[in-house]
Amino acid sequence: MKSTFRWLGVFTLAGQIGLWGQATGDTVRVKWDEAIATGRIVYRLSEPKEIAAVLGEPQARKEFKDGGMKIMEMSYPGLSIYLGKMADQEIPFTLLGAEADGKRIPIGEEKPIVLRSPDDLKKMDRFSGLANVDLTRLDLRNQSQSLQSLSFDSRTRWPVSDKLPTGFQPDLLLETGKNPGLGLGQLHRRGIDGRGIRLAIIDQPLLRDHREYRDGIFHYDNTGLEKMEPQMHASPVASIAVGRTIGVAPAASAAFFAVPMWEQDNRVYIDSLKKILAMNAGRPAAEWIRAVSISQGMFPEYPNFKEWQTVLAEAEAAGIFVVTCDISILRYGTLQRREGANPDDPHGYVRGYYSVDDARLYVPAGNRTIASHHGTAIYVYDRVGGMSWAAPYLAGLAALAFQVNPEIKPKRLRELFLETAVPTDVGPVVSPRAFIARVKKEK
Numbered sequence: 001m002k003s004t005f006r007w008l009g010v011f012t013l014a015g016q017i018g019l020w021g022q023a024t025g026d027t028v029r030v031k032w033d034e035a036i037a038t039g040r041i042v043y044r045l046s047e048p049k050e051i052a053a054v055l056g057e058p059q060a061r062k063e064f065k066d067g068g069m070k071i072m073e074m075s076y077p078g079l080s081i082y083l084g085k086m087a088d089q090e091i092p093f094t095l096l097g098a099e100a101d102g103k104r105i106p107i108g109e110e111k112p113i114v115l116r117s118p119d120d121l122k123k124m125d126r127f128s129g130l131a132n133v134d135l136t137r138l139d140l141r142n143q144s145q146s147l148q149s150l151s152f153d154s155r156t157r158w159p160v161s162d163k164l165p166t167g168f169q170p171d172l173l174l175e176t177g178k179n180p181g182l183g184l185g186q187l188h189r190r191g192i193d194g195r196g197i198r199l200a201i202i203d204q205p206l207l208r209d210h211r212e213y214r215d216g217i218f219h220y221d222n223t224g225l226e227k228m229e230p231q232m233h234a235s236p237v238a239s240i241a242v243g244r245t246i247g248v249a250p251a252a253s254a255a256f257f258a259v260p261m262w263e264q265d266n267r268v269y270i271d272s273l274k275k276i277l278a279m280n281a282g283r284p285a286a287e288w289i290r291a292v293s294i295s296q297g298m299f300p301e302y303p304n305f306k307e308w309q310t311v312l313a314e315a316e317a318a319g320i321f322v323v324t325c326d327i328s329i330l331r332y333g334t335l336q337r338r339e340g341a342n343p344d345d346p347h348g349y350v351r352g353y354y355s356v357d358d359a360r361l362y363v364p365a366g367n368r369t370i371a372s373h374h375g376t377a378i379y380v381y382d383r384v385g386g387m388s389w390a391a392p393y394l395a396g397l398a399a400l401a402f403q404v405n406p407e408i409k410p411k412r413l414r415e416l417f418l419e420t421a422v423p424t425d426v427g428p429v430v431s432p433r434a435f436i437a438r439v440k441k442e443k
Helices: 007-013 022-038 048-055 118-123 170-176 184-189 234-242 267-281 305-317 387-404 410-419 432-441
Strands: 060-066 069-076 079-086 094-100 103-105 198-203 217-221 253-258 289-294 321-323 332-337 349-351 361-366 368-371 379-382
Touching: 022 048, 022 079, 048 069, 048 079, 170 379, 184 432, 198 234, 198 267, 198 387, 217 267, 234 253, 234 368, 234 387, 253 267, 267 289, 267 305, 289 387, 305 321, 321 387, 321 410, 332 387, 349 361, 361 368, 361 387, 387 410, 387 432, 410 432
Parallel strands: 198 253, 198 289, 217 253, 289 321, 332 361
Antiparallel strands: 060 069, 069 079, 079 094, 094 103, 332 349, 368 379
8 A cells, every 4th residue: 555545635635715705605514514413414425416415516526636545526615525435446436524614624534434224335445444334223144245345443333243244253353363474473472573673664643652552662753743643554554563462573662753655755754764874873783773664665756766765775784674665676565364264374365455466575464453543442454455564564574583683684684585485376475484594594
């Protein structure tokens, strides 16, 4: 998921709408507020035709892209309404947000989304899926295909078990999905868990006190973004890298650099890497940041690419392993677990939704549990995964490697990922145990 998926970001991207007559604007707002209050218009369920039935046809419509989303803006006097859908899915535009005179207004987005019929499942995108959705009214016995493609979280409300497909156990999926898989649990039990190693994550603003990683963040830098709320992208990457129950390196500690990834400029990554180099220069070697995870891969398309390459080379020369979604550095793809298969078996995976062709290495990402930015104890069972989730997985493995062999070079780690991968029908799958065994031998 190289896209930022900043659904709330549409409010800052939209143009300001002027007042086209105060009386008309007031009338529109009254109708809108009443429709939201009565449930005639519903967050993530209402389509453009439903909004037009309440407010009439808009004065203007326009569509634009925001990361992996397609956004539709419907403009009324004093009111802008934003609907969206995943760009790669055949689902309708549904309500995501609204602004009155350029200011965001609530539309019930914090309340559970109560599905009215099984047809509403067709409006759910595979990414947010059924997070904070109430399905208790529905009979889902014939909805196995939909349920197996939609993510959900610990706030999702399910109907009684005899209204669910046979064998579908969401609570069990959420719990077993915490296993990082591929033998990592065995390494952790042997004490190979990243203890004593520091890594860094460069991503969007973080919910700092999620129980998965709150004790593992030793430094947080959100310069320039102090007033921004936590974004959805950050909690998953932090939990995959250093989560205490679901992470690849659960005993490692992390410095987190919150940056405006949506600005699409390499400057934010350049500046963060320079900060990391400066931090290392002022500390003894035992306290150096050894690995950096950046869930972004568009560097060649952004400004300041040459300087980014220069600073990246400086970090590598300083012994820092940097993993990104840029496949020109390491051509990796993503995997989804096959539900019911042994997560420690490299043959128990299929290719992920978001991957690359002819990858030299495949990394688990989908059908697993991750931390959510919606609360300190909320988890998501993520069906999708993507390269954004694979990057912190590899950074976590690098932390384990530096624990057992502090002298190993970043370039050699990338080589060993490939040399120790397990051949499968999907392709070469990363093998944490074989990888660590080889890293030890490199001493």
